[in-house]
Amino acid sequence: MTVPAKLFQQWLSSVAGTTSHAAVCRAAGIKRSTLAQQLVRGRVSVATVAAVSRSLDLPVVTSLTVFPKFTDLAAGIKPPSPAELLSQISDVDLLQEILNRSAAADNLAEPIRVHLSPVPHRASVRAWLDAVDSADLRQKVSRQAAIAPQNLSAQISANRLTAELAVESARIAGVGLTNGLVSTGFLSPAEAGWAPGAREDALANTANSVLVSLAAQRLETLGRILRRSEDDTAAVRSVWENLG
Amino acid sequence: MITDLQWIALAACIACTAWRFPSLLKGRNRGLFWAFAMTSISVALSIPALYLPIDALLGGANLANVVLRLSLFAVFYLVSVKVAAAYSSPLPIKLIRGPIGLSVLTACSLGILITYFLSDVNGSSTGLSGFGGQASVAAFMWFGSVYPAYASACLVLPTAAAALSTRPAIDRAAAASLCVGFCLVVSTVPLRLLSAPDGFVLKLASFGSILFIAAGFAIVWVSFFRRPIPDAIRPP
Numbered sequence: 081m082t083v084p085a086k087l088f089q090q091w092l093s094s095v096a097g098t099t100s101h102a103a104v105c106r107a108a109g110i111k112r113s114t115l116a117q118q119l120v121r122g123r124v125s126v127a128t129v130a131a132v133s134r135s136l137d138l139p140v141v142t143s144l145t146v147f148p149k150f151t152d153l154a155a156g157i158k159p160p161s162p163a164e165l166l167s168q169i170s171d172v173d174l175l176q177e178i179l180n181r182s183a184a185a186d187n188l189a190e191p192i193r194v195h196l197s198p199v200p201h202r203a204s205v206r207a208w209l210d211a212v213d214s215a216d217l218r219q220k221v222s223r224q225a226a227i228a229p230q231n232l233s234a235q236i237s238a239n240r241l242t243a244e245l246a247v248e249s250a251r252i253a254g255v256g257l258t259n260g261l262v263s264t265g266f267l268s269p270a271e272a273g274w275a276p277g278a279r280e281d282a283l284a285n286t287a288n289s290v291l292v293s294l295a296a297q298r299l300e301t302l303g304r305i306l307r308r309s310e311d312d313t314a315a316v317r318s319v320w321e322n323l324g
Numbered sequence: 325m326i327t328d329l330q331w332i333a334l335a336a337c338i339a340c341t342a343w344r345f346p347s348l349l350k351g352r353n354r355g356l357f358w359a360f361a362m363t364s365i366s367v368a369l370s371i372p373a374l375y376l377p378i379d380a381l382l383g384g385a386n387l388a389n390v391v392l393r394l395s396l397f398a399v400f401y402l403v404s405v406k407v408a409a410a411y412s413s414p415l416p417i418k419l420i421r422g423p424i425g426l427s428v429l430t431a432c433s434l435g436i437l438i439t440y441f442l443s444d445v446n447g448s449s450t451g452l453s454g455f456g457g458q459a460s461v462a463a464f465m466w467f468g469s470v471y472p473a474y475a476s477a478c479l480v481l482p483t484a485a486a487a488l489s490t491r492p493a494i495d496r497a498a499a500a501s502l503c504v505g506f507c508l509v510v511s512t513v514p515l516r517l518l519s520a521p522d523g524f525v526l527k528l529a530s531f532g533s534i535l536f537i538a539a540g541f542a543i544v545w546v547s548f549f550r551r552p553i554p555d556a557i558r559p560p
Contacts, residue, residue, distance in 0.1 A: 312491050315411075315412065315486070315489070316491055316495050318411070319411065319495060319544055320547070322406050322409045323356065323406055323541060324544060324545060324551075
């Protein structure tokens, strides 16, 4: 996912003034050669924009609104729904919450609050898409963004989604435009406008029944993914066994 | 150019044989060592500079060519059984080790011996190119390419499926290289019918296939060396 180099140069001179590219790169932790190459090719990655913004203490979302496809990003910030918040909690944390609640019920005590692992978790993109999906969201996204459905699902399987697709998915699903960028790890929850502790609160307010069904769903998906990867491993081992 | 390709293929086969030597001592897939050793002999016997002196030792009646053909059959039997098992494909295993495969192998071996004794091939000639006019020599060459093509044809689909699967990239690359090699071996049968017996394209396909198959094995070995949990592969 990239922005035009010309617009990037204009934005950079407006925010960094006359600071040299070398100094900008050093502050942002990007290789000088990487930026030079992106500028020569005429396309600068959004990750570069985010890194430069962070190094200048500028909100990443505001910086991105300068570029086409992201102009309504700041205006499109909406608080995440409880389902979206729960989607950004890892499988293990959900299970830990179930264990804590059950232990608390046995001891007639208040459940201990789970210390949630940071976003994104290992299947955060798929979980977020499932949380905001009404019907055929994936088909609509691939049609709208003109990307082949199998390429989209390959990205989701690898727990990746380009910034453009994440924003497009949020737009089609009618949720906050920055929320998908949290699931890909491109933005931190705070940068996306999520209230601090929002995930913890959403988890605490989830009914036992909902929590258990969600965990069951997650485990089923995990089981499917594990089975596929075990089949692949077994196939590769058979090759090693016979030809290695 | 073909001579260069032949020397490169010979070097690749000798390198693979040497690579398999430690495994031979350890007793790991010993068949592969012998397969590459025999492939090296076969390739060496396709090069005039090596064929002529060796055939002279065997009596100068082109017996070396019979050795070449039969050792290629053995190579293809060994390799195709291993590859079919590696890509867990029950039908190809049956087609190669079962009655059909063994009958094709026996028929081709007998065909080679019978056509050799029917031909008048006195005087060393690499690839029997000096006797192209005889029908029995044409049949000899044809028998020589049928069994390798049959065994390879059984393996095209399993290797193609593995190349298109969701395995790690290195394992798909190995399967793809093997698949291309086997396709080239299969193509030698129609090429032999279409082109002159000493055709350029035919030799390109034959020695190219050896390079692709050797490269496929080499990639498998690299993947094997990089395997994540060495002890979990095979219990001690």
